Amino acid sequence: MLTRRTPISVAQAQAKIAAVPLTAATEVIPTAQANHRVLATAVLAPYDYPHFRRAGMDGYAILADDDHDFPKEFTVRGEIQAGATWTAPLRPGDAVRIMTGAFVPDDASKVIRIEKTRPVTGQENKVQILTSESKTNITEKGTDGKKGNVILDKDQELNPGGLAVLTAFGIDQVTVYQRPRIAIIATGTELLAAGAPITPGKIYNSNGLMLQRLIEENGGIVDFTAQLPDDKNRIKQVLNEQIASHDIVITDGGVSVGDFDYLGDTARNADQLLFNKIKQRPGSVTTAFIQDHTFVMALSGNPGACFTGFYLYVEPLIRRYQHQLSRVKKVRATLAAPYNKTNGFDRYLRCTYQENNGHYRVYPNGINRSGSLANLQTTTCLALIPHSTTPMEVGTETDAWLLPFK
Amino acid sequence: MLTRRTPISVAQAQAKIAAVPLTAATEVIPTAQANHRVLATAVLAPYDYPHFRRAGMDGYAILADDDHDFPKEFTVRGEIQAGATWTAPLRPGDAVRIMTGAFVPDDASKVIRIEKTRPVTGQENKVQILTSESKTNITEKGTDGKKGNVILDKDQELNPGGLAVLTAFGIDQVTVYQRPRIAIIATGTELLAAGAPITPGKIYNSNGLMLQRLIEENGGIVDFTAQLPDDKNRIKQVLNEQIASHDIVITDGGVSVGDFDYLGDTARNADQLLFNKIKQRPGSVTTAFIQDHTFVMALSGNPGACFTGFYLYVEPLIRRYQHQLSRVKKVRATLAAPYNKTNGFDRYLRCTYQENNGHYRVYPNGINRSGSLANLQTTTCLALIPHSTTPMEVGTETDAWLLPFK
Numbered sequence: 001m002l003t004r005r006t007p008i009s010v011a012q013a014q015a016k017i018a019a020v021p022l023t024a025a026t027e028v029i030p031t032a033q034a035n036h037r038v039l040a041t042a043v044l045a046p047y048d049y050p051h052f053r054r055a056g057m058d059g060y061a062i063l064a065d066d067d068h069d070f071p072k073e074f075t076v077r078g079e080i081q082a083g084a085t086w087t088a089p090l091r092p093g094d095a096v097r098i099m100t101g102a103f104v105p106d107d108a109s110k111v112i113r114i115e116k117t118r119p120v121t122g123q124e125n126k127v128q129i130l131t132s133e134s135k136t137n138i139t140e141k142g143t144d145g146k147k148g149n150v151i152l153d154k155d156q157e158l159n160p161g162g163l164a165v166l167t168a169f170g171i172d173q174v175t176v177y178q179r180p181r182i183a184i185i186a187t188g189t190e191l192l193a194a195g196a197p198i199t200p201g202k203i204y205n206s207n208g209l210m211l212q213r214l215i216e217e218n219g220g221i222v223d224f225t226a227q228l229p230d231d232k233n234r235i236k237q238v239l240n241e242q243i244a245s246h247d248i249v250i251t252d253g254g255v256s257v258g259d260f261d262y263l264g265d266t267a268r269n270a271d272q273l274l275f276n277k278i279k280q281r282p283g284s285v286t287t288a289f290i291q292d293h294t295f296v297m298a299l300s301g302n303p304g305a306c307f308t309g310f311y312l313y314v315e316p317l318i319r320r321y322q323h324q325l326s327r328v329k330k331v332r333a334t335l336a337a338p339y340n341k342t343n344g345f346d347r348y349l350r351c352t353y354q355e356n357n358g359h360y361r362v363y364p365n366g367i368n369r370s371g372s373l374a375n376l377q378t379t380t381c382l383a384l385i386p387h388s389t390t391p392m393e394v395g396t397e398t399d400a401w402l403l404p405f406k
Numbered sequence: 407m408l409t410r411r412t413p414i415s416v417a418q419a420q421a422k423i424a425a426v427p428l429t430a431a432t433e434v435i436p437t438a439q440a441n442h443r444v445l446a447t448a449v450l451a452p453y454d455y456p457h458f459r460r461a462g463m464d465g466y467a468i469l470a471d472d473d474h475d476f477p478k479e480f481t482v483r484g485e486i487q488a489g490a491t492w493t494a495p496l497r498p499g500d501a502v503r504i505m506t507g508a509f510v511p512d513d514a515s516k517v518i519r520i521e522k523t524r525p526v527t528g529q530e531n532k533v534q535i536l537t538s539e540s541k542t543n544i545t546e547k548g549t550d551g552k553k554g555n556v557i558l559d560k561d562q563e564l565n566p567g568g569l570a571v572l573t574a575f576g577i578d579q580v581t582v583y584q585r586p587r588i589a590i591i592a593t594g595t596e597l598l599a600a601g602a603p604i605t606p607g608k609i610y611n612s613n614g615l616m617l618q619r620l621i622e623e624n625g626g627i628v629d630f631t632a633q634l635p636d637d638k639n640r641i642k643q644v645l646n647e648q649i650a651s652h653d654i655v656i657t658d659g660g661v662s663v664g665d666f667d668y669l670g671d672t673a674r675n676a677d678q679l680l681f682n683k684i685k686q687r688p689g690s691v692t693t694a695f696i697q698d699h700t701f702v703m704a705l706s707g708n709p710g711a712c713f714t715g716f717y718l719y720v721e722p723l724i725r726r727y728q729h730q731l732s733r734v735k736k737v738r739a740t741l742a743a744p745y746n747k748t749n750g751f752d753r754y755l756r757c758t759y760q761e762n763n764g765h766y767r768v769y770p771n772g773i774n775r776s777g778s779l780a781n782l783q784t785t786t787c788l789a790l791i792p793h794s795t796t797p798m799e800v801g802t803e804t805d806a807w808l809l810p811f812k
Contacts, residue, residue: 035619036811049780052606056777081636083596085607101596101707101777103607144773144780152783159812160623161782164616164709168779170604190489190507198576200458201491201509210570213441217566230487301507303570358764367550371462371507373574374455374550376567377558405442406565 005277007284010312010346016274017288017317020295024323025178031166034158036219037176038322043152045169048142052085053104057113057137060095060127064109071130073120080105095127104138111137145169155323180321183224183242184211187235187254187262188301191227206373207252207299207306214310217405218327220248220318230254235262243294247321250314253301255285263287263298270296279387281347282370283309303373308348308382311403327404332397333360333383340391347385350375353400362400380406411683413690416718416752422680423694423723426701430729431584437572440564442625443582444728449558451575454548458491459510463519463543466501466533470515477536479526486511501533510544517543551575561729586727589630589648590617593641593660593668594707597633612779613658613705613712620716623811624733626654626724636660641668649700653727656720659707661691669693669704676702685793687753688776689715709779714754714788717809733810738803739766739789746797753791756781759806768806786812 008016026040055061062074074095080086086096086105098104098111112129120126145151151165152158158166158174166174191205192198205227212222224242228235235254242249254262255276267276270289278286283305287298295317299309316326333353341347351362362383366375384399385392392398414422432446461467468480480501486492492502492511504510504517518535526532551557557571558564564572564580572580597611598604611633618628630648634641641660648655660668661682673682676695684692689711693704701723705715722732739759747753757768768789772781790805791798798804 032615035623047604050609050777051604054777056775080607082594083607083635101594101609139775139777143775144778151780156783159783160616160619161713161779161785163619164612164713164779164782167610167612167615168709170610172601188488188507195578198453198457201486201489203456203507204573204576206570206573209438209573210566213566213569217441229489303574307567307570356764358762369462369545369549371456371460371545372550373567373570374557376570377562377565379567 007277007279007345008275010278010280013275013278013286013288014313014316017295017313018320020272020274020290022321026175027178028173028175031163031172031174034166034174034176035160035163036157037174038157038324039152039154039174040177040323041175042150042154043166043169043171043174045145045147045149045151046171047147047169049144049168050139050141053106053141054139055098055100055102055104055111055137056139057111058100059098059111059113059137060117060129061090061098061104061108061111062095062129063090063092063107065092067110067132070132071128073126073128076125076127095129097127108138109136113137157324177322179219179221180247180318181245182215182220182222182248182250182318183246184208184215184222184226184250184252185235185238185242186225186227186252186301187230189229191229193227206303207301210303210376211250211252211306211310215250215314215318218315218318219322219324230262232262236266239263239266239296243291243296246294248295248297248314248317251296251298252306255287255298255300266291267296267298279345280308281343281345284345286313288313300370302370303376304350304368305370307350307376307379311382311401312348315404329402331360331400331402333362333381333400335383335392335394335396335398336361336363338391338394339364339385341385342389342391343385343387346387348382349385350379351381351383351400352378353381353402360400362398379403413683413685413751414681416684416686419681419684419692419694420719420722423701423719424726426680426696428727432581433584434579434581437569437578437580440572440580440582441566441569442563443580444563444730445558445560445580446583446729447581448556448560449572449575449577449580451551451553451555451557452577453553453575455550455574456545456547459512459547460545461504461506461508461510461517461543462545463517464506465504465517465519465543466523466535467496467504467510467514467517468501468535469496469498469513471498473516473538476538477534479532479534482531482533501535514544515542519543563730583728585625585627586653586724587651588621588626588628588654588656588724589652590614590621590628590632590656590658591641591644591648592631592633592658592707593636595635599633612709613707616709616782617656617658617712617716621656621720621724624721624724625728625730636668638668642672645669645672645702649697649702652700654701654703654720654723657702657704658712661693661704661706672697673702673704685751686714687749687751690751692719694719706776708776709782710756710774711776713756713782713785717788717807718754721810735808737766737806737808739768739787739806741789741798741800741802741804742767742769744797744800745770745791747791748795748797749791749793752793754788755791756785757787757789757806758784759787759808766806768804785809
């Protein structure tokens, strides 16, 4: 049965998804595994860092009272290698050989770098210091962070530099937002098993691998994938099973207007139907609903529409679970080639772009049919072709969305 | 013993690394594992795609001879679901019900979408077609790619869209450039084992984890990490073992000018010493040499210097193994705060930046000592403070390097 659907705009569809509150689940994980995870709590310094007065140069530590009237000779009381400590008090005229990064004696006021010293011939325990230094060459305790102060704010995505900070402060686990758990269900009797020979009427499930990798590179966890024939009961059963155990279930296919609209009933009867028709090409049949607190994002099975739907609707949602903004960057751009097709709905054209001093030029990228996929590798942005009965000329200004990880 | 070193410029150091020829090792891997790997050979279409004439709409397939004088009734000869085929010839007045994505009968010339048809009451095998279509709603064989043509060029980094293209063409393995195998050897008696309690004079090995994650997010494989005390023989032994089994060995620490310069001798006696002193702060002691065709990159143990050295020298090298350009983007920028420290060497200042219409403003980011690390998480670019005896004013134009994955 054909059922009438009420189309809404892309902005409305995005707003409806964004308005659904998410539960902010967190977890504690080892720092070593936290690269690109987002801190759910601020991190405080458990101790001053550096936690000892540290030499910034190889050289000789001396007392403040001796820091005048150079050149002069000092008695070398010993050597502090990196990793060692020193407790003996210095007396006037004493110097201690010290390495970069090593512990500075409590009473020393300065480290004179080795280039400003000279050995004293025949006297191994003596050194001549030639001149003083304008700097102390000592990093005082707590210079990088004082005990109890915030060293990393919450809601930031950790990067290798942040992992270095955590490690330096001895913090070997962190509280981060959980990554959403996502199931992908591809539907269609036309889908061949991987490795099966190609036959007329059949195709490989190219959307399945694409969606899985798109989700993963945006921080989601894909722990269930399935490829189902057009069997209403089977689809419904698997969908319900996965809704029970995932934050998001993505279906792909089965949302067209024909007799094989397997997901339509489920969507209409869901706890909350967000939308089942959008004023956009490709992917006007894209559907979203909430069932048992799980998001179901029903994307078109057409590769171009599936790709577009991911970036417009799924990427921002996956990022929001992790308290992060979408990385799809919206810019104003000019069309570098004419677009002559007229549209009843807004079209999201797969394009490439060039940027020059903050100005973006977009180039339509090959065949832009819903079902075509040859341009998915090389597409780096989507550009808006507003619904219109007149062609768009070169130089027309429009919106474009730059795609991440491209 | 102090040994004099001859400093070269950063550009010269980078050029010396870039001039070393690399062997382009390739490997064959499953397509499913090839996201963000770089194709070493072009990929040709093994068959036309689509490999059958495909319906773009749900509707009715009809003969060209019948495509006139609507509305009129047709006899419905059957139904072609997605995944099925059809061999019976159509006769004048015949229509075949067809689903989006399904196989179109060889003799059909058009698919009239279902919205332009109406059932005939009481006659289940009849349909009334109301009007024609301007388009055929059929995607012809080979529209996305013809057998034997290049579908993906070599030297491009695959992304999820590319994996979809490969999957659609039934290509389940690809030839890609190997990722370089990298060992990281941190040296220093001051380094604590992970989890050991903090004590005066000792520090945790924060560079080790940072380097490992920086390498991995740029495509390198870290399959050996070690943390060694300042024991010349032990360091030499481990270094030689790792040189024998890696493309790149990164050492961290042990390159300062003092008595504990464990790597200096090895560098000077290597097959090819590229440099052992650079006119830069931090990290002037950064050293690079080739031994038995392996790159040894000896970075400073100071966190700020190690971080800077990675982006200036190691990142471009790791990317080059994979036939990719560096993702560190060099731009012109203006200084948004004065920098009052004068420098004998060029300084690479850890900064943040703001971009507005292609114009970059850089902000010095906290403490910029070599040994400090509190700003490594939040630093998003390096900005050049040229060697000078006068402070740099706000608005001075300089070079900046925007860091990837930040």
